[in-house]
Amino acid sequence: MPKPYLAPLSCAALLCLASLTAHAAGERYHVALDGTFAPHAMPTMSGGIEGFNVDLINAIGERLGAEIDITAAQFSGLIPGLQAGTYDFLAAPTTITPELSENLLFTEGYLDTDYQFVVKKGAAAITRLEDLEGRTIAVNKGSSYDAWAREHAGEYGWRVESYGSNSDAVQAVTSNRAFANLAGNTVAAYAVKRNPMVELSLLVPTGRVWAFPFRKGDEELRARIERVVECLKIDGTIAELAQKWFDAEPEPGSAAVTAQPGYGQPGYAGFVEDDHPFSCDVQA
Incomplete structure (x- = not known):
């Protein structure tokens, strides 16, 4: 744990x-x-x-x-x-x-690293993926978010439009060419920090x-x-x-504030079990 x-x-x-x-x-x-x-x-x-x-x-x-x-x-x-x-x-x-x-x-x-939607400020609340049925999702062309959105388009009934950069995809939201932009949670947070016309919406945890x-x-x-x-x-x-x-404080228990035992990420190849103490002494 x-x-x-x-x-x-x-x-x-x-x-x-x-x-x-x-x-x-x-x-x-x-x-x-x-x-x-x-x-x-x-x-x-x-x-x-x-x-x-x-x-x-x-x-x-x-x-x-x-x-x-x-x-x-x-x-x-x-x-x-x-x-x-x-x-x-x-x-x-x-x-x-x-x-x-x-x-x-x-x-x-x-x-x-999770997926997050960005919508125009004041847009209808999105609390589940099914709420995006019939909507257009803007993504950065060739990104993992592009691939994920297209993979699930049939399941959730949204349309996907790809843009040359995520900035262009956010612009599609502000100009009403798309309802939402899908990106990584940190990129989404930065986009919202820089653009007062958009706000964060549904977060999709990946566990990664x-x-x-x-x-x-x-x-x-x-x-x-x-x-x-x-x-x-x-x-x-x-x-x-x-x-x-x-412009966001990490949640308690998140990777940004939670030191893991051993070396490497538990559950993946290369992880080494070890009981070294958590310290700012590299020789501890």
């Missing part, structure tokens, strides 16, 4: 960060992510990159006292680059699936999480990074980043 959310660490507990930093001082990691997946990673006006995952990976580097080199690349090339040794691990939001876990090592999840992937055989590095992820859960850092980028 997942352990309950712990309150932010006391000042005394935060002193453990000193030993964590000393352990990894001088280390350097090369990571990669998709630089166009807002609000997790996106270009800045100055030519840099920002977003939830950028902040998260930089926080990991800070806690380790390690240098983090971030490369923005197309998502389709990230896993091949990891397997080829170009990257030490991936900082992109990557959904753990049974298939991927057979070929990659994953940390425990740091965010839940986003985690950091590593090459098979890099169990030691995976464990080192996972211990920092656990630290950032129990001291409230990930919750603060969720509030900053998604």
